[in-house]
Amino acid sequence: MIDTALDIRVMSEADLKRALSWAAEEGWNPGLDDLEPFRTADPSGLFMAWNEGEPVACISGIRYGDDYGFIGFYICRPEHRGKGYGIAIWKHAIAYLGARTIGLDGVVDQQDNYRTSGFDLAHRNIRQSGIAMTDTPMDPRLSPLGQGIFPSIRDYDQDFSGGDRAGFLKLWCAPMVSSRRGFAFVDDGVVKGYGVIRQCDDGFKVGPLFADTPEIADTLFRALAGQAKGQTVYLDTPEPNQAALELAERHELSPVFETARMYKGQAPDLPLERTFGITTFELG
Secondary structure, three states: OOOOOEEEEEOOHHHHHHHHHHHHHOOOOOEOOOHHHHHHHOHHHEEEEEEOOEEEEEEEEEEEOOOEEEEEEEEEOHHHOOOOHHHHHHHHHHHHHOOOEEEEEEEHHHHHHHHHOOOEEEEEEEEEEEEOOOOOOOOOOEEEOOHHHHHHHHHHHHHHHOOOOHHHHHHHOOOOOOOEEEEEEEEOOEEEEEEEEEEEOOOEEEEEEEEOOHHHHHHHHHHHHHHHOOOEEEEEEEOOOHHHHHHHHHOOOEEEEEEEEEEEOOOOOOOHHHEEEOOOOOOO
């Protein structure tokens, strides 16, 4: 039974810091500088539930334009589970996203619960990890991400995101943040792939990794993983992309975790054959 004192409100910056610490405790391994990009994605779509002045649960419901949204960051504190707080904040985020198609990356054993809310399985995502043992290639087609190339990155990214996420992307690709690095693959002035690597509590995560061909994806992965040589690297591969699984195996990454990508409503037509790494399970 839900306590009538439950108060659900938009997260402040301090609340999001708290939610990121919860995510770390859950083993989600957030990035060191995730706060500002996450807030920018949709400042009104980050929610925290409070009971008698105590924070008990959080969730994100990110609006990517008028037609698509994404549920993530869904955490109820262990000592407060079974009290109805989780389902209350879940319903709040679903209502916030309205009639949009909604995506999520959920743990596999919760699929049945998500189905009761109208979500259908699209595919699995497999987190791969291993020690980075590659060098950044000396390829003139590799270009560090920066202000000048951002409009081309924003346009390229639109095929993969299901909606408008330019504000989030501008910070995610920001070259001035020391814990993140990114590269684009530019051939004859045309962007044919890009990727970002960010430092996390444990090691580094590559995401996104989007590319027109497996060869371009491999070049980008080596450029990114070369930034973390000798440390653990994580890559979240969509299972339908066999070339992505082969890339992970080729670089001695092994499966450690998986999620179920599910949608409520018409699933977006995303190019999984060109998606070699998911941006982030929290925001899609």
